[in-house]
Amino acid sequence: MYEQHWQLADHPFENNSDPRFFFRSETHEAALLKMRYLIENNKGAGILAGATGMGKTYVAGMLAADLPENFAPLVHIVFPQMSSAELLAYLAVELGADEQQICGAGLDVIVRRIQQQLAAANERGQQPVILIDEAHTIDDPSVFATLRLLLNFQEQGHMKFTLIFLAQHSLLSRIRRLGELEERLTVNCLLQPFSFDETVAYIQHRLQAAGASEPVFDAESLETIFVESGGIPRKINRLADLALLVGYADDSRTISRPQAEAVAEEVAGLVSY
Structure with a gap:
């Protein structure tokens, strides 16, 4: 409506992930650098935390666009309010497992399929990246326990993949109380206003x-x-x-x-x- 008056070709202040409008502030540049270090050096897991509206998902999108092609598949979970079983099933399918084989399968089968998909990706020279958006909304503590166990694949199976939580600051205190999961977070990035x-x-x-x-x-x-x-x-x-x-x-x-x-x-x- 106002573009012609201000001699603009587009809306300048839309809340979207258009890379043209990404502003490389000091805090966002630091976050991108740390996240790339985490992924490219196979450091396991990390968290990108910040207040609502600080651009966590925007940063994740820019990160995904900047990564070399071998860091794939990229699984972006935008609705994490699931049970442990539902989350694992969703993850297995997003990593490439047959959805029909996963539907109604037991946890042992689902976990095995995740292992197989991670191993297959590594054999292709790929390193999967798993982003869990709005992670502070996860209510079930068992979900975090499940994700921690998933990280054991890295040590026991020598598999290469990265897990990143995108969340508000409240998740940091919750993870501290979980103890063992906090120890697995190699990189913590805090977006500052x-x-x-x-x-x-x-x-x-x-x-x-x-x-x-x-x-x-x-x-x-x-x-x-x-x-x-x-x-x-x-x-x-x-x-x-x-x-x-x-x-x-x-x-x-x-x-x-x-x-x-x-x-x-x-x-x-x-x-x-």
Whole structure:
């Protein structure tokens, strides 16, 4: 709606995984580096943690796109609220097992199929990568115990694969209580909110990626967006997107502090309501 007014070719603040809009902040670059180290050196398992809206899934998508082709298959579990048996069955099929053989099979059969698929992948020169998104939503402690046992394949069977949890910070304390699983996590990455300078650079980067050639937000409006968003990318996107809409409605040439504040008040009202 507002693209023509701001001379943009695209929406700059969509919450999607378009690589054109990925902003390589210090915290995201560090996470990508650590995750690649974990995978490429076959270090077993790790966790990528951060607040809601920090871009964990976005980072995982960029990681997958950057990895060499031999790191496959990539299994991305986006709905982990399953029982141990359901999770193993799903994983077996995603790794390449025949779904008809898995349906209704006992755990011993499912585990054997997982072993076979991992071994077959390694024989092809591949190293599977398993991403478990929203891992903090897993309620059943036995699921974590099952995943820990799955990691035993690496030591006992000398199999190469990587397991990565994508989660909010709350998972870290839960894993500490699990003890043995914590010991298997080689790499812990914590995504930190953007600083003010990073917030400004993030907004400018996304505007430029969308085709902007002139400044859109004045300095005071950028400060307001930083304060109100806390440096969380998803919150920045929401505030900046609505500010562009308000600026379009007002026929403004730049976004001002009052406009940014009005948007922030509106968003806060929706959240509290």
